[in-house]
Amino acid sequence: MTSPLIKRCLAVSIISLVGLGPVVLFVGGAQASYKVTPYQTSRKNAGTPNSTMVKKNSDGVIIAYGNSSITYRAPSAALVTLGDALFQQNCASCHGTQANGVPANGTAGAFPDLVGLGPATINFWVDSGRMPAANPRSIEASRRVPRLTPHQALAVSAWVNSLSPSYPDIPYPHLKNANVADGAALFALNCASCHTIEGDGDALAMSTFSPSLRKIPSIEVAEAIRTGPANMPRFTGNLSDAQVNDIVKYVTTEIQHPNNPGGFGLGGLGPVAEGFVGLAFGVGVLALAGFWVGERDD
Amino acid sequence: MSDVINTERAKKQALGPYGRVGKSLDELDDRLGVARAGRTFMDKIFPDHWSFMLGEIALYSFLILLVTGVFLTLYFIPSSAIVTYHGSYAPLDGQKMTQAFASTVNLSFAVRGGLLMRQMHHWACDIFVGAIVIHMARVFFTGAFRKPRELNWIVGSTLLILAIVNGFLGYSLPDDLVSGTGIRIAYSIILSVPLVGTYLAFWIFGGNFPGTIIIPRFFILHCLIVPLVIIGLVSAHLFLLVRQKHTQFPGNGRTEKNVVGSPMYPVFIAKTTGFLFIVGGITALLGAFAQVNPIWQFGPYDAARISYAVQPDWYMGFLDGALRIWPSWSFHGWGHTIPFEVLIPAVVLPGLIFNFVFVWPMIERKFTKDNEIHNLLDRPSNVPMRTAVGVTMLSFLGMLFIASSTDVLAKFFNVSLDTVLVAMRYLTVIVPILAFPITYRICHEIQTLHGGGRRKTPNVVARSAEGEYTATPSPRYVDDVPSHLEAAPVPTYIHEESEESGESGVRVVDR
Numbered sequence: 001m002t003s004p005l006i007k008r009c010l011a012v013s014i015i016s017l018v019g020l021g022p023v024v025l026f027v028g029g030a031q032a033s034y035k036v037t038p039y040q041t042s043r044k045n046a047g048t049p050n051s052t053m054v055k056k057n058s059d060g061v062i063i064a065y066g067n068s069s070i071t072y073r074a075p076s077a078a079l080v081t082l083g084d085a086l087f088q089q090n091c092a093s094c095h096g097t098q099a100n101g102v103p104a105n106g107t108a109g110a111f112p113d114l115v116g117l118g119p120a121t122i123n124f125w126v127d128s129g130r131m132p133a134a135n136p137r138s139i140e141a142s143r144r145v146p147r148l149t150p151h152q153a154l155a156v157s158a159w160v161n162s163l164s165p166s167y168p169d170i171p172y173p174h175l176k177n178a179n180v181a182d183g184a185a186l187f188a189l190n191c192a193s194c195h196t197i198e199g200d201g202d203a204l205a206m207s208t209f210s211p212s213l214r215k216i217p218s219i220e221v222a223e224a225i226r227t228g229p230a231n232m233p234r235f236t237g238n239l240s241d242a243q244v245n246d247i248v249k250y251v252t253t254e255i256q257h258p259n260n261p262g263g264f265g266l267g268g269l270g271p272v273a274e275g276f277v278g279l280a281f282g283v284g285v286l287a288l289a290g291f292w293v294g295e296r297d298d
Numbered sequence: 299m300s301d302v303i304n305t306e307r308a309k310k311q312a313l314g315p316y317g318r319v320g321k322s323l324d325e326l327d328d329r330l331g332v333a334r335a336g337r338t339f340m341d342k343i344f345p346d347h348w349s350f351m352l353g354e355i356a357l358y359s360f361l362i363l364l365v366t367g368v369f370l371t372l373y374f375i376p377s378s379a380i381v382t383y384h385g386s387y388a389p390l391d392g393q394k395m396t397q398a399f400a401s402t403v404n405l406s407f408a409v410r411g412g413l414l415m416r417q418m419h420h421w422a423c424d425i426f427v428g429a430i431v432i433h434m435a436r437v438f439f440t441g442a443f444r445k446p447r448e449l450n451w452i453v454g455s456t457l458l459i460l461a462i463v464n465g466f467l468g469y470s471l472p473d474d475l476v477s478g479t480g481i482r483i484a485y486s487i488i489l490s491v492p493l494v495g496t497y498l499a500f501w502i503f504g505g506n507f508p509g510t511i512i513i514p515r516f517f518i519l520h521c522l523i524v525p526l527v528i529i530g531l532v533s534a535h536l537f538l539l540v541r542q543k544h545t546q547f548p549g550n551g552r553t554e555k556n557v558v559g560s561p562m563y564p565v566f567i568a569k570t571t572g573f574l575f576i577v578g579g580i581t582a583l584l585g586a587f588a589q590v591n592p593i594w595q596f597g598p599y600d601a602a603r604i605s606y607a608v609q610p611d612w613y614m615g616f617l618d619g620a621l622r623i624w625p626s627w628s629f630h631g632w633g634h635t636i637p638f639e640v641l642i643p644a645v646v647l648p649g650l651i652f653n654f655v656f657v658w659p660m661i662e663r664k665f666t667k668d669n670e671i672h673n674l675l676d677r678p679s680n681v682p683m684r685t686a687v688g689v690t691m692l693s694f695l696g697m698l699f700i701a702s703s704t705d706v707l708a709k710f711f712n713v714s715l716d717t718v719l720v721a722m723r724y725l726t727v728i729v730p731i732l733a734f735p736i737t738y739r740i741c742h743e744i745q746t747l748h749g750g751g752r753r754k755t756p757n758v759v760a761r762s763a764e765g766e767y768t769a770t771p772s773p774r775y776v777d778d779v780p781s782h783l784e785a786a787p788v789p790t791y792i793h794e795e796s797e798e799s800g801e802s803g804v805r806v807v808d809r
Contacts, residue, residue, distance in 0.1 A: 180388060180389050181388065181389055181390060181391045181392045181393055182392075183389075184389040184390065184393070184597060185393055185597070188475060188597045188600070188603045188605070189600075189602060189603050192475070192603065192604065192605040192606065193603075193604045193605065193606055194606050195606070196605050196606045196607040197475055197476070197595060197596050197597065197605035198592075198595050198596075198605075200607070201709070202606050202607040202705045202706075202708075202709050203705050203708030203709045203714075203715040203718075204606075204715060205715055205716060206714065206715075206716060207713075207714035207715070207716070207717075209709065210606065250389065254389045254595075258595065259387070259388070259389075260589070260592060260595065261406075261407075261413060261589075262406075262413055262417055262589035262590070262592060263417070263585075263586060263587040263588045263589045264587060264588055264589060265589050265592070272609055272612075272702075272703045272706050274424065274588075274590050274591070274611070274612070275424065275611065275612025275613075275615065276612075277584070277588055278421060278424030278425060278428060278584075278612060279424070279428045279612065281580075281584065281588075282421060282424060282425040282428065282580060282581070282584055283355065283425055283428035283429055283432060285580055286355045286425065286429070286576065286577055286580055287351075287352060287355070287432065289351075289573065289576045289577075289580075290348050290349075290351030290352060290354070290355065290573065291348040291351075292348075293348070293351055293569050293572065293573055293576075294346055294347055294348030294349070294350060294351050294569075295346035295347055295348060
């Protein structure tokens with residue numbers, strides 16, 4: 001038999017294992033308190049009018065450029081006055097009256113500086129309902145019913161752009177020229193790692209989410225790819241306009257209206273939902289059938 | 299006329315009392331002596347409790363797996379050769395993919411009934427493993443694994459492991475984006491084994507991941523080797539079941555020395571055949587109306603592609619969960635790396651769990667010092683220690699299972715993924731620790747309940763002429779009054795009628 005000393009040592013080590021184990025285990029968890037800055041730094045000049053067709057107005061300012069896949073259009077200069085008024089009403093309380101991210105009683109850096117971001121960025125955030133934000137201090141603004149109409153969103157981007165004209169302009173994809181199969185391959189390569197292969201979106205690290213792509217209009221998909229809102233990387237050099245067009249076509253057709261035989265899709269939750277149905281419905285109903293077939297007195 | 303009738307009658311008489319069938323069986327018996335075995339089989343007594351049907355769900359879903367699986371092998375091409383897809387699913391048109399994936403897409407879109415068969419196969423697999431687990435839980439909590447049935451417990455546990463392994467192999471075969479990710483994880487798990495991991499991985503995959511040999515190899519394992527072993531072990535499982543006879547719950551006239559229940563023929567065979575059709579029907583319903591694993595949306599596997607929010611099938615969930623929540627520990631030194639964050643949750647942990655399952659009957663015998671033969675089952679509440687251990691293990695596995703869907707939980711409840719992850723680390727430790735004393739306590743509470751588990755009898759309330767109310771309990775149900783049942787002798791000849799006990803279709807035989 002073991003001596004009492006060894007027994008005591010064993011007991012102490014077991015108790016300390018049980019007690020300290022969880023503490024050691026959760027050291028990893030304690031590291032989770034990173035400094036969180038709610039906004040990305042400004043991104044200038046996502047795309048430039050270096051393509052084949054460039055249209056200028058009488059003053060020599062570029063108003064549209066692009067190719068057979070995507071046409072980028074600057075918002076009409078006629079909307080600037082309306083945009084100014086809308087911006088002062090809806091945006092200036094945080095972004096400042098000059099859109100430079102300095103509110104009247106605040107300090108620089110508290111909110112994003114919008115000058116020089118390009119019309120596509122401004123239009124995406126306003127048109128998708130993310131701005132004006134429901135909670136200005138939240139890590140991520142999620143998609144909502146937009147407060148401003150598409151016309152008003154264009155006006156706001158026109159005014160912000162007028163402060164310091166920059167690119168990319170608002171992309172209008174020509175889906176007729178797109179190849180959906182190429183789009184599927186590019187989607188799997190570039191987008192599925194966050195948005196999931198079925199486009200449902202999911203939770204990412206640090207309270208951020210990749211949104212579902214099920215109801216996004218084509219212009220916003222193109223804008224998001226070209227400008228990289230919030231956490232999303234900005235895809236510029238590595239995706240040509242034709243490739244962006246292919247992805248937009250895949251998202252707006254096969255992701256949003258899939259040819260998807262095989263019965264109810266179980267919410268697109270994947271194997272979690274499948275396991276739940278298999279256990280709860282499959283095994284559960286069969287156990288009930290067994291309960292019905294067998295005796296149940298005891 | 300009468301001559302004709304007489305001739306017919308004479309012919310019939312020459313065939314004996316059971317006609318052509320009986321005659322041919324007679325011929326068979328003369329040569330092989332099958333009557334004895336047939337008699338034993340037809341007189342096999344099945345206790346009628348409903349929980350005894352759970353194992354049959356597993357057996358019948360395995361039959362469905364075999365049938366649908368044979369159909370799938372007719373169209374599936376187990377090859378990693380790269381082809382360009384030109385089929386009816388437009389978004390994949392012109393994409394390069396392995397033949398395994400292309401043939402699975404074709405099987406789903408171009409073969410009549412192919413998708414139904416594929417979905418039935420997948421659902422039957424989910425049900426198969428699930429039924430094994432609940433069958434196993436029934437056997438565990440009622441103590442049916444005790445002497446003399448330890449061997450059958452080990453056979454059954456091996457079947458569970460084989461079912462999980464074969465499920466994973468089959469899930470990997472289509473070579474879609476999600477299953478390819480699963481193979482990649484399996485490859486990394488093999489790599490994590492110290493010293494031999496690299497050699498082992500290269501040996502299995504025929505070189506570096508993904509290579510071209512793994513799909514054909516998985517195919518041979520999935521369709522030939524593992525099913526053969528499963529069929530052999532299922533036969534052993536059933537042979538032992540017939541040889542050792544069923545356990546039964548204690549009750550009216552049931553003792554350690556007898557078996558009370560329906561004979562295989564004619565009562566139980568009707569029940570169980572009906573049950574086979576129910577299992578087939580439910581699987582077909584699921585296959586027809588619930589989509590499983592839409593590989594055409596996932597697209598072909600390519601080592602550079604990955605989809606977020608990928609989980610394995612539910613029976614691999616506990617492994618995935620353990621991998622997700624384990625802290626990132628690893629060892630680097632002397633030119634070697636040992637990734638404990640993979641090794642412990644994916645190799646050591648399942649090894650410990652299954653070894654614990656295997657040796658549990660021996661552990662229990664060691665502690666209870668009970669070396670008796672047990673044919674009567676325990677009510678789980680009467681054995682609080684075993685029940686508490688079982689609930690602890692199940693809750694631990696359950697928490698790991700939930701941990702495999704951290705991202706789904708974070709999305710569904712709109713909380714931070716990191717919060718869910720840290721919470722699951724705590725819960726996986728805390729919930730099992732809490733489950734043990736709570737279960738133990740509940741079992742004790744149930745034990746002290748008066749008349750727990752018995753049918754309640756109504757009280758008869760009477761009012762006397764003076765207006766006084768008296769309540770007297772009515773007598774117990776006839777079935778509930780303990781009685782001694784006379785065992786019916788097993789008939790020695792096929793057509794001999796046996797003594798039936800009071801209840802219709804119930805027979806008592808000596809062991």
